[in-house]
Amino acid sequence: MGESTPRIAIDAMGGDGGPAVMVAGAALARKRFPDLAFRLFGDETALRAELARHKGFDAEIVHAPDKISGEDKPSQAIRRAKTTSMGLAIADVKAKQCGAALSAGNTGALMAMSKLSLRTMPGIDRPALAALLPTLGDNDVVMLDLGANTECDTQNLVQFAIMGAAYARTVMNLSTPRVSLLNIGTEELKGTDELRDAAALLREAHFLPIRFTGFIEADRLGRGETDVIVSDGFSGNIALKSVEGTARFVTDLLRRAFASSLRSKAGFLLSRPAFRLLSVHLDPNNHNGAVFLGLNGIVVKSHGGADAQGVANAIGVAASMLENDISRRIADDLANFRTHESSVVAAQ
Template sequence: MTSGSRIAVDAMGGDEGLAVMLAGVARARRRYEGTEFLLVGDEDAIRAGLDNHPGLSAASEVVHAPEIVSSEEKPSQAIRRAKTTSMGIAIDLVKQGRAAAAVSSGNTGALMAMSKLSLRTMAGIDRPALAALLPSLETDLVMLDLGANAECDMRNLVEFAVMGAAYARTALDLEKPRVALLNIGSEEQKGTDKVRDAAAKLRGAVHLPLAFKGYIEGDRLSRGDVDVVVCDGFSGNIALKTAEGTARFVGDLLKRAFSSSLRSKVGFLISRPATELLRSHLDPNNHNGAVFLGLNGLVVKSHGGANEVGVATAIGLAAKMVRDDLTRRISEDLQNFEAEAA
């Protein structure tokens, strides 16, 4: 194997267990040809699980890790066990150059802390950001930061915009992503000083491969008006959880409505193609994978409750970022922005 085509997978992370992780990796192998894997975790358990996926063994190498990071573990505790846990070893494989990216469904705080400590931030980046793809009416959109930095200054928001645009060019195949800052209004005078100052900086970045569209309000996130939404981690995490909760609420309402009477059940059968399309569009497994942008290496956070489709989606995202050399794109865009601002 070559590191350029190899993904390190924390096989022990996630709420659904090893069997789902291996099923997701097997699905990713079939979907993304040429991708190979370092499966990190309990060697005996992984090898036993591979018996159910005979085609995966030839594309995988097992790396033993005697311990796992629990979902309740504090980041400070997890960092001290980085050398012996499946999560820590997966990240270290990226640092060593044995893998081009790492994927884990484990503890988000621990994954962020370990990744930042091991890989360090890129030159020119003050803080890394957590970015994810969210569904909209048109296509997916990139949103960051989603919780890595509760408080941000103007410089952080500008860096997030540059990184988010580079990510959108890779994940969404866009030449010049439309970027907006999340705000409490669309007027130029609205928002905090840091948001207005960041907007002024981005309006002046005319030579970057992005189109700055000003501000966007929370009720417009799903309309498809922009491709990248930038905010601090506190606001972003609230917006993300609200969107996820709303999607579940709509799904539960539909289930209740279609099961309320015989007539509604017949109506469900008639409208099933449309409801299946809606379910697929809102299914988080089809949008799974949050990325820590701004590090000297690629790390993807898969949702803890992801099924095998979700795990495969996160791995596919990692493979795409490796193929398109996202880290280099971010570095080049930042250098161009700094040169333009000088």
């Protein structure tokens, strides 16, 4: 691999499946992205054993004597950053050995270590956790913040909108993404002062590659009516968990209904193609790869329970962000906003 080859640092000890799933996911990703290189962080003996299962797939192994568990508090994780697979993978991005880091481990620990090591970009007060959610429209929807910041002021929300739009342009190839603020109603007078003030600023930001569409309510998240949904982390996390819980509820309810009688079972056999499509659409592995936006480096969070295909999809998110240089896009849009901010405020 040459010096210009994009490289991904993988915390191979994180997630429910550990090295077996993380290495298998990297091997799958290599088939989709032949130019990618990988550095695997974790127990060297375990990683070499997993690499041997995937003939033709090569990756550099960096031994890490320790790993972060799901029970570790962020403060504990930070103190062990120099010895854990997660901490060393993030440090690799800081040292520019790799362009992005991927982990399926403890989300709180990953955010804390990433923020401390990589710091936020100039013009960004707080990083945000963003992810793609399925919709009934032609595209998925980018939603942020999903839990990194429980309380947000007006500037945080505007910065999240700028970052989310840049992410949508990167992963969904949209020139001017539609951006909405999550609120308890669509009327301009609804919501907190922070939401209303952020809406006023975004409404006047015609110089940005954003089409602000106003407020959106939680029952419209999956309708495909917008491309980016912005929220504080408290509301965003509750909305996300509600969507995921409803999807599981509907799936389980249908499964129970079709198992209730012989006639229902016959109906299921006839409907199997439609339910297979539904299962694919709702499978979190197909939308895997949340991103910490606003850091001086790319960090992608995989579902802890992701399978190899899910890990490969998360690696694909990291590859797309590297290829499209999302950090530069965010920096350019932030600089553009700061240049025009005084005129925007004056127009309100």
